[in-house]
Amino acid sequence: MATRTRRSQRRTEALSRQRIVEAAVQLLDAAGEGGLTFRALTERLATGPGAIYWHVANKSELLDAAADAVVAAAVALKPAEPPGAPPGEIRAVALGLFDAIDEHPWLATQLAMQLSRSPWGSVTTRIFESIGQRVRALGVPDGNLFTATSALVHYILGAVGQNAANTRVDGLHVDRGEFLDAVSTAWEELDPDDYPFTRAVVDQVREHDDREQFLAGIDFVLTGITALHLPSGQACTPPAA
Amino acid sequence: MATRTRRSQRRTEALSRQRIVEAAVQLLDAAGEGGLTFRALTERLATGPGAIYWHVANKSELLDAAADAVVAAAVALKPAEPPGAPPGEIRAVALGLFDAIDEHPWLATQLAMQLSRSPWGSVTTRIFESIGQRVRALGVPDGNLFTATSALVHYILGAVGQNAANTRVDGLHVDRGEFLDAVSTAWEELDPDDYPFTRAVVDQVREHDDREQFLAGIDFVLTGITALHLPSGQACTPPAA
DNA sequence: TTCCAGCATGGAGCGCTGTTCCAGTACTGG
DNA sequence: CCAGTACTGGAACAGCGCTCCATGCTGGAA
Numbered sequence: 001m002a003t004r005t006r007r008s009q010r011r012t013e014a015l016s017r018q019r020i021v022e023a024a025v026q027l028l029d030a031a032g033e034g035g036l037t038f039r040a041l042t043e044r045l046a047t048g049p050g051a052i053y054w055h056v057a058n059k060s061e062l063l064d065a066a067a068d069a070v071v072a073a074a075v076a077l078k079p080a081e082p083p084g085a086p087p088g089e090i091r092a093v094a095l096g097l098f099d100a101i102d103e104h105p106w107l108a109t110q111l112a113m114q115l116s117r118s119p120w121g122s123v124t125t126r127i128f129e130s131i132g133q134r135v136r137a138l139g140v141p142d143g144n145l146f147t148a149t150s151a152l153v154h155y156i157l158g159a160v161g162q163n164a165a166n167t168r169v170d171g172l173h174v175d176r177g178e179f180l181d182a183v184s185t186a187w188e189e190l191d192p193d194d195y196p197f198t199r200a201v202v203d204q205v206r207e208h209d210d211r212e213q214f215l216a217g218i219d220f221v222l223t224g225i226t227a228l229h230l231p232s233g234q235a236c237t238p239p240a241a
Numbered sequence: 242m243a244t245r246t247r248r249s250q251r252r253t254e255a256l257s258r259q260r261i262v263e264a265a266v267q268l269l270d271a272a273g274e275g276g277l278t279f280r281a282l283t284e285r286l287a288t289g290p291g292a293i294y295w296h297v298a299n300k301s302e303l304l305d306a307a308a309d310a311v312v313a314a315a316v317a318l319k320p321a322e323p324p325g326a327p328p329g330e331i332r333a334v335a336l337g338l339f340d341a342i343d344e345h346p347w348l349a350t351q352l353a354m355q356l357s358r359s360p361w362g363s364v365t366t367r368i369f370e371s372i373g374q375r376v377r378a379l380g381v382p383d384g385n386l387f388t389a390t391s392a393l394v395h396y397i398l399g400a401v402g403q404n405a406a407n408t409r410v411d412g413l414h415v416d417r418g419e420f421l422d423a424v425s426t427a428w429e430e431l432d433p434d435d436y437p438f439t440r441a442v443v444d445q446v447r448e449h450d451d452r453e454q455f456l457a458g459i460d461f462v463l464t465g466i467t468a469l470h471l472p473s474g475q476a477c478t479p480p481a482a
Numbered sequence: 483t484t485c486c487a488g489c490a491t492g493g494a495g496c497g498c499t500g501t502t503c504c505a506g507t508a509c510t511g512g
Numbered sequence: 513c514c515a516g517t518a519c520t521g522g523a524a525c526a527g528c529g530c531t532c533c534a535t536g537c538t539g540g541a542a
Contacts, residue, residue, distance in 0.1 A: 051490070053531080
């Protein structure tokens with residue numbers, strides 16, 4: 001459904017799926033998740049709903065395409081790193097996603113929703129592939145590749161999903177200190193009997209660095225994979241069941 | 242806003258926040274995420290929108306409350322296990338969530354959305370606390386509790402979010418074999434140049450067991466935490482950067 | 483050059499949603 | 513018994529995703 005012959009010039013400037021997706025991303029960036037409306041889209045593209053629906057099946061597909069476009073750019077910006085350092089590359093890919101969500105806050109919710117609605121959609125698969133290649137380069141045996149990669153991807157998606165909203169609310173930048181203060185304060189008012197642990201670590205919330213913590217989590221998973229599935233790691237004892 | 246004096250009997254059966262949340266959960270269970278409508282809710286409760294809005298601020302709060310109710314039941318069903326086996330308890334809590342999502346498929350999307358929209362809302366905090374208590378019992382030093390617990394929670398939320406839709410689509414049960422077949426087939430049609438890894442592990446998709454893989458991921462994180470933050474684990478070398 | 487099939491467009495409008503408003507009812511303290 | 517508050521539910525509103533369809537535009541055949 002995409003046999004497009006060359007087109008010199010059309011009415012104003014030929015409408016295309018790509019132009020629609022680009023406009024969608026811009027609207028999402030500008031006004032947050034609620035900002036993407038077919039009304040707003042028609043206005044921005046100076047057209048009508050019918051024209052858009054000719055190129056895109058429905059809003060869900062449009063959101064998928066928007067997320068896919070941003071994610072594709074995020075996980076692909078490897079400047080041909082010298083091979084041999086897969087852990088570093090995995091961190092780089094993950095941080096690419098982390099930064100993409102920082103630039104496009106709506107991506108967090110979108111990623112999370114796509115993960116649970118169509119678990120093996122194009123976006124997830126893209127990330128899975130990018131991470132998986134590096135996991136294989138790590139030396140993980142073939143039989144464990146799927147499990148190891150899945151674990152990494154799950155952690156990454158869970159973490160980036162949360163950390164996104166740490167800096168923005170409804171598309172507006174929020175002072176990070178204020179935000180963490182609010183969280184800390186809320187946690188300090190929790191019932192000490194029900195939430196002893198949360199109250200105990202409340203101070204660490206204010207001090208922690210998102211990126212550092214994100215990378216620390218990746219290192220946990222990588223260490224686990226190394227210890228449990230790499231010959232050199234077999235000496236380590238897994239936690240007793 | 243809840244000074245409720247004793248109430249003998251009202252019109253039919255006093256409307257209350259709890260009754261509304263229960264009805265919401267039932268609607269979600271029965272008809273999926275799209276099934277929760279204020280129209281449907283008013284019909285089921287034989288009332289009007291105004292009555293519901295007196296007890297609940299908006300739909301978002303209602304969804305939060307519904308998710309919170311289900312999650313609270315899921316993470317709290319510890320039958321006073323004998324202490325001393327924190328890893329097993331962590332797996333139990335995580336599996337509790339896993340099963341809750343299997344029973345209430347809408348919870349996956351809801352959890353994911355709440356994670357990214359209000360990252361430290363009541364649901365997340367509840368899980369964080371439940372896991373955190375066990376991480377502390379593991380012997381992780383105080384300074385690393387927040388990082389370690391966050392990593393675990395992020396992995397768990399990422400994983401359960403995805404595995405939910407593995408068994409159902411739009412609230413209907415889907416044969417697992419068929420579903421995985423569809424995924425495998427789709428993956429086999431990917432471009433070999435762009436997706437060498439995904440195509441290489443396509444067979445493992447069909448064979449893998451969700452719960453096993455979920456637990457394997459938890460073990461990766463637990464092993465990583467043990468190796469990097471527990472004295473006994475310091476002998477292990479983390480993956481080279 | 484002329485004509486036409488059909489790709490592509492955009493405006494009107496449908497059914498549905500979350501939400502608000504408010505007049506009215508049930509209940510309670512004085 | 514009554515005044516006042518707590519609560520109810522019906523009507524209505526703005527906005528949403530989406531469909532329908534008459535119309536315009538365009539590349540190829542004649």
